[in-house]
Amino acid sequence: MKLSTNIAAALTAAAITAAPAAFADNHAEFDPAAEAAAIDEARTGFMDAISTGAMAELGALLHPQVIMVVPGGPEHLKMYEQAEQPSFPAGATIEITPTETVVINETWAYDFGTSIITYTPKGSTEPLELRDTYLMLLKKHDGKWKPYREVASATPPPGGWPDLNMVP
Numbered sequence: 001m002k003l004s005t006n007i008a009a010a011l012t013a014a015a016i017t018a019a020p021a022a023f024a025d026n027h028a029e030f031d032p033a034a035e036a037a038a039i040d041e042a043r044t045g046f047m048d049a050i051s052t053g054a055m056a057e058l059g060a061l062l063h064p065q066v067i068m069v070v071p072g073g074p075e076h077l078k079m080y081e082q083a084e085q086p087s088f089p090a091g092a093t094i095e096i097t098p099t100e101t102v103v104i105n106e107t108w109a110y111d112f113g114t115s116i117i118t119y120t121p122k123g124s125t126e127p128l129e130l131r132d133t134y135l136m137l138l139k140k141h142d143g144k145w146k147p148y149r150e151v152a153s154a155t156p157p158p159g160g161w162p163d164l165n166m167v168p
Helices: 002-027 032-052 055-061 074-082
Strands: 067-069 093-103 108-119 128-141 144-153
Touching: 032 055, 032 093, 032 108, 032 144, 074 108, 074 128
Parallel strands: 067 144
Antiparallel strands: 093 108, 108 128, 128 144
16 A cells, blocks of 8 residues: 555656646747737638628638627618628628737637728618727637637727727
């Protein structure tokens, strides 16, 4: 019994000693700046997929368990009613302006900012711009950052809508 207790104690001590080194080795490659750049690329892909009407590409950019709460303002709801495809009417574009992107770890990040959706309502020749504020939780899936949860609002962010002439 004493021998097995000593072996267990020795194995536990070895595991505790080795754990920090193993943790450091697994996390040595984590580069928050590179991860933030990858999120920027994912955001650009999202905007491009909407602008080109590539709904299959858009679907591939989303986490398989994505849940998105869209802005519930009356103009947004009218736009969604006119969509012949999920999410956006044909010809719609979106310009996303993040004001805060935080990489929490290798798996989780969040993005906060505003966006402008531009589309031409049916029966009109004039494009309409709809603004929203969003908070998005991103989760890495198959090595890529993907929207996992989003809550968007037609209400301006604190401080009001950003000046579109400013570079974020």
